[in-house]
Amino acid sequence: MGKTFGGCQCGGVRFYYEGPYTDVGYCHCSLCRQQSGSAFATYMEVPEDRFHVAEGRDLLVRYGSTDRLDRYFCRNCGVTLYSTHRSFPGCVYISVGMLDSDEGIEPTHHQFVASKAKWYDIADALPQAADWPE
Numbered sequence: 001m002g003k004t005f006g007g008c009q010c011g012g013v014r015f016y017y018e019g020p021y022t023d024v025g026y027c028h029c030s031l032c033r034q035q036s037g038s039a040f041a042t043y044m045e046v047p048e049d050r051f052h053v054a055e056g057r058d059l060l061v062r063y064g065s066t067d068r069l070d071r072y073f074c075r076n077c078g079v080t081l082y083s084t085h086r087s088f089p090g091c092v093y094i095s096v097g098m099l100d101s102d103e104g105i106e107p108t109h110h111q112f113v114a115s116k117a118k119w120y121d122i123a124d125a126l127p128q129a130a131d132w133p134e
Contacts, residue, residue, distance in 0.1 A: 013056035
């Protein structure tokens with residue numbers, strides 16, 4: 001598997017990851033709902049050593065969303081590109097919507113459904129975890 005590219009809305013920040021991803025899931029926690037402005041956010045996990053910011057590193061801003069979670073966004077357009085979590089060192093969580101192509105990407109689970117939006121009903125058969133999946 002080769003490189004998969006993505007970037008922010010204004011095009012100032014470009015990134016890629018190499019090789020396969022390790023996980024894709026829908027997060028329904030209140031922080032991800034706020035960040036995405038929707039019922040959930042969709043993230044994919046890739047090993048940190050296979051994730052590369054190719055352009056616009058000077059446009060990246062880190063926001064400490066919690067004491068363990070950092071979100072990285074473009075200072076021009078405000079789009080959240082990826083996150084890191086201190087409980088899972090060595091991993092980067094890419095916002096799937098930022099990829100140039102999402103061909104072949106299949107989410108495997110829903111997490112933090114205990115705090116999901118009350119107005120959203122999960123209509124697929126994917127496993128659901130109240131908080132972190134096992």
